Amino acid sequence: MSEQNVDKGRRRMLTLATSAVGAVGAGFMATPFILSMTPSARAKAAGAPVEVDFSKLAEGVLLTIEWQGKPVWIVKRSNAMMEKLGTLTDLLADPDSDVIAQQPAYAKNTSRAQEKHPNISVMVGLCTHLGCVPLEKFAIGPASDMGDDWSGGYFCPCHGSKFDMAGRVYKNVPAPTNLPVPPFRFLNDTVIVVGENPEEAKV
Numbered sequence: 001m002s003e004q005n006v007d008k009g010r011r012r013m014l015t016l017a018t019s020a021v022g023a024v025g026a027g028f029m030a031t032p033f034i035l036s037m038t039p040s041a042r043a044k045a046a047g048a049p050v051e052v053d054f055s056k057l058a059e060g061v062l063l064t065i066e067w068q069g070k071p072v073w074i075v076k077r078s079n080a081m082m083e084k085l086g087t088l089t090d091l092l093a094d095p096d097s098d099v100i101a102q103q104p105a106y107a108k109n110t111s112r113a114q115e116k117h118p119n120i121s122v123m124v125g126l127c128t129h130l131g132c133v134p135l136e137k138f139a140i141g142p143a144s145d146m147g148d149d150w151s152g153g154y155f156c157p158c159h160g161s162k163f164d165m166a167g168r169v170y171k172n173v174p175a176p177t178n179l180p181v182p183p184f185r186f187l188n189d190t191v192i193v194v195g196e197n198p199e200e201a202k203v
């Protein structure tokens with residue numbers, strides 16, 4: 001693909017990404033399970049932490065919120081999704097998140113999650129190649145259109161990068177690193193603050 005075409009493609013995807021985030025923002029008002037989004041919209045636009053109640057979020061469903069102008073994904077992963085994470089090491093470029101720190105220290109583990117809530121995934125939903133928004137491909141096996149041996153994850157439609165359910169990038173794709181995990185802390189089992197570290201992680 002020529003540089004010009006890549007640029008055009010990227011512009012188009014960034015426009016789509018912005019639209020998608022806008023739609024999610026509108027969805028907050030109509031979606032009953034989002035109990036609170038604080039602080040004010042103006043502060044949020046400036047990058048303030050965002051509180052998210054995901055108590056009504058079903059297992060295996062992708063929730064997108066906006067933080068610092070970026071889409072952030074929250075997923076309550078199923079047992080089947082969690083079991084696959086330990087089986088992919090040989091297929092991944094950086095399975096232990098050792099090469100480049102793309103997550104806080106407390107999320108440097110196989111599930112890239114916090115120890116007390118290993119099934120809750122929180123990630124910035126922007127491809128680490130050129131910033132497109134990857135697609136959710138959570139189905140395991142052929143139902144995903146990703147091949148019979150697909151283990152569930154994310155697929156970037158711009159240039160074909162693939163990530164597992166922990167946002168770890170597969171080998172031999174354009175994306176150079178795992179998807180970023182933002183700072184986040186739990187207020188209780190179903191409410192998090194995106195943009196803040198847990199108390200015990202603060203120095």
Ligand code: FES
Nearest residue numbers: 127129130156159
């Ligand atoms: S932006 Fe190129 S693979 Fe995702």
